[in-house]
Amino acid sequence: MTDKDDNTAKFQAIRLQRFYLAQLNYLITYVVIGAAWMAGQYNASAPQAASHVILGVVLQLSIFAMLKSGLNLRFKDPSLTSPQIIVAMLLLTYLLAFSGEFRGSLIMVYPIILLFGVFQLSRSAFFYHAALALLLYSGLIVYNTLTDRNTQPLSVHMLEWFVLACFLAWLSFFCTYIRELRERLQRRHNTLQLHQETLKGMMGQLQNLADTDSLTGLTNRRFFLKEAQRRINLLGPLNKLGIALIDLDNFKRINDCHGHATGDEVLQGFARLASKSLRDQDMIARFGGEEFILLLNNADLATLHQCVDRLRNAFASTQFEGLPEGEHCTFSAGLCLIAAEQDLEARIHQADEALYRAKEAGRNRSETHEAAYA
């Protein structure tokens, strides 16, 4: 499921919740009408009452079917707020037409219906819906007056109209206030989200800095140990990792004779060369000072030797700018293999022992720890 599908499903669930809430409103209204009918205050004939109920059920079922089938998603406002409010107000007006003297107490259902639009409708749309409520109620008064159905003096109905107009006007202002509040919250939410993304980016950068050696751009010892351990944990019983501990030869002399900046240039040059000569899945890290460590995935001794010697030859034939023509740098390396469940620190120590032997034997060479032949 994509993020978009996930969001759509979430919003559809909220829309259905709101629909069920509206049904509760209908239910309460029908219970009140039932009570009014028992008290002799509901004047509709049986067919009129039945037509009202049937119309109500059919319209609600249609809205429910649209929300359930996802047909509502084809509309500009998938919450169908406006049609739901208009349907509810029409049904209420039809109901009020038969409510006799008790109609006055039911007119407050108009503002309750409109409450469903507070979050969903724009300011102007909310105002138009409030105006429609007033228009429907005005129409009812005019119709009852013309057909002589008024059960109360016209002045009482006019007073009811005025009360309704006042509450609808207040509700429109309230809606404007709520919308402004909501927009302010939304803006704050967006700003927070932006900050969160910036923080995430900065955390990523910090993580990079924490894992990277600033001089050479290679990963550092901390990252190497973590990543190597992760790869050991993933090793199958037949696979091995190759490790080469690399130490630049007589590096102190380069610093002493040609300056620290030249020493830095040589370290960076080695890093560039090593990075270029490796496969994507292999890793080279600066282990400290003029010491580097190489990790080869799925390696055997022959491959490891080949790889290290290729790098050694390339390095030995590189002419660095800060060094006099013909003066080259070399390195010595200690090699070993590491299999699943073997201790990383112990294997690095073996590589270090082999490296010591390479130095002792005259430098610019690689030696393999005997454990690697086992």
Ligand SMILES: Nc1nc2c(ncn2[C@@H]2O[C@H](COP(=O)(O)OP(=O)(O)OP(=O)(O)O)[C@@H](O)[C@H]2O)c(=O)[nH]1
């Ligand atoms: N320019 C520079 N030098 C560094 C850096 N880190 C360590 N070094 C120098 O690397 C030199 C390492 O010297 P030693 O440990 O004596 O080793 P070596 O001279 O390479 O001799 P062998 O390892 O025995 O071949 C020291 O002089 C350190 O100051 C660095 O970041 N930049």
